[in-house]
Amino acid sequence: MSYSLGEYEDLCKKAARGSGMHWGQAEEVGKAARGLSTYGLDDGRLIVTAIKCFNEENALWLGPALCDAGADFKYTVNLPGVVSPALMLPFLQMMLGDKDISLKIDWIGFEGILSSSEFFCLRSEGFTEVGPANIRIKSIEKFVAVNANRCSRVNVDEKALIQLNEFAYKTYAPSTHESRMAGAGAGLNDND
């Protein structure tokens, strides 16, 4: 099913929150989901997998932590044992901000180059690996992709969509009479 990126980001944020993450972390999951989908790299399956096994080895934890701390990657940085490694990419991109450098990133079966606004995949068969993977990151000169494809929609995988909605549903309060009366317009004549 075709989703707008904003709609998909919001769904993933709610799903992450529904899975037990704090709101701030859930916001980051939404941004990561949107970031990958912008390049057509995820249809919900990577996010669902990562949400289900969220812990301190997970890219959804390590990515924001690395992004907070910042690094220049002048020398190769090794990140061992990263679960859902592909989800490091949006956080690394966020970290680059307006910096005029690119990063070369690889793990077994995957090699890619990332700048603050572009992504180029050199080897992709290991991209969707759950890991744990040993990620290597090194800065290189600014890379400019030619005809970089950007997606403005995401076709969410049907099974992933069901799971995302199940998690998201946990953020919605059950409907009760009191709740219904707390909605805007409740108890008023709105047919006039």
Added chain:
Amino acid sequence: MAAINKVYSDSSYRSADTLMTLSRMGSFHQTRLSFMRTLLRRFVTENWSFKRAHFDINMQGIGAAVYSAIGPINTYSLVAFANDLPPEKRSDRVIATEWDATFTLYDGVPSNAEIERLRKTIPLQEAGRVSERELSLSRANRSIRLWDHVVSALAKGHQPDEDLVAAVGYLMRTTAVYGSGKFGVADREVLSGRPECRGPFQVEMMTVYLIRTFVMDLVEHLAKLHSPRTAVRLHPKSRRSFGIGNSTGLGMAPFLVNHPMLINNWIMAKEEALLRVRSVEKASKKEICVFLNLVPRVIQSVKDWRSEHPIQLNKLGALKSDLVDLKDYLAKFDFHIQFPWQRLLDWSEKKLSLEGQEQLISLILEPYSELVDGLAECMDADESKGFRIDGQMTIETLIKICSDIYGWALDIDWSKEDANARAWYVSEEKLEPRLGERFCENIADYEQPLQPGRDAARMFADLRSSNSHSTTASFLLKHPEHRHIVRRCQLAAKYPYAEVRGNTIDAQMMPIDLLRAKLSFFGAGHFDPRSDRWIRINMFRGAPFPHELQTDYRDDWPFPLLEEI
């Protein structure tokens, strides 16, 4: 640290502590920078043309219509589906499932096949699925007080009762206008390269403007179908007095809290406009004349402002009295002194209510199109730029920022029930945003992050027990629960009007204050709260219709003309 100090020591703008209180935000008025006015100004300056491309609606009021707005580069079409809704199904609430009319703004001109595709999905609103060609999704209900009366009067060859029209002001009320990727419509990024879509809510305003045109055509069309021999059209002057109503609920309050950078940019643009006008050393005769001519018009507009809500009635009473005081003061005011507008504002801050002060601000911007209108270009925001947390910031600095921005929240005793009496949550019932009583309902587990004051106070307590020389990054490794508020706090340090200075979960909090702040930037007027969380407004009342834009446009259309009184 220097940057932070600058924000709070810069006396050029009004301080955030003054401006961003809930009570002042709940007193904002439309200005030259409001989004409806920006839209119509563009239509006129770029010479947009309009076309009713399709209109097929039967005697029961069922059918479809297409209205195209043709700009220099792009064309947008309102696709409208009219419905014959049984009265018992008519509700303005989010939980409604059918409406009198449903709409989308389509990118381009839809083919017949596209109209058929849309006919299957647009009437379902959130329950349907739309494509990227659809830029907005909206619905509206008829005003029972006015609809039948107007159809019947026109069918008989009469004009509708003027007093009744003035009392209601619209034939249909929109109950939602979704854009920016909501429910699958095109994301804002898809359109942000187009000048006409770059400003905030321009797609939504275009939708509503075309809905108004459709609704007026529809009512005249139905009158004609009912009585082809006797039916007449609305008199052009009477036609203009109809706007489009809007019922707004709690969804708008979370929007204000969830888009701090955007809200900052709206308010900053208005404050910059105000600063420019305050800095005018000598007002010209023409500028003084424009201002003075507007005063009786705004007095009339306030007289026409109807509300039965006690809070709004009190505010209206104060505003009416303020305007009498203003008129008296102006009778002896010497406009030839230096910085006359600053002097007027100084007086207003001592003498007028918040409603009156904000009304005066709206008025003094009016003579200065050249100083003000260009600022409309600064009101959008690339919100992705405020997302990254600066983990290198020391805890000492974060404490300082937190004290500066959330000082008011740090003074609150959060152990008291009244201070956190409410909780914002989303109901499973059609995902309606709601505000509940935390200590009476089982809702705390579902709380949305819409209480920055309380969250900042909680973070502050943990910051105080951390090493002041350590970094935010290391603090967040220990306290991931504060990631949300750290992000807000750092952002608010760069964008002074990003954060509301008020407790959004207090027992006495009035959500309508937040709704009004946002609606004033849309350009809405005649705010009519129906409860503390439900407000009705009128949009585009007094505005020229598309066919009048090139011949009969005046930029001050929100103010009634004296000859109309």
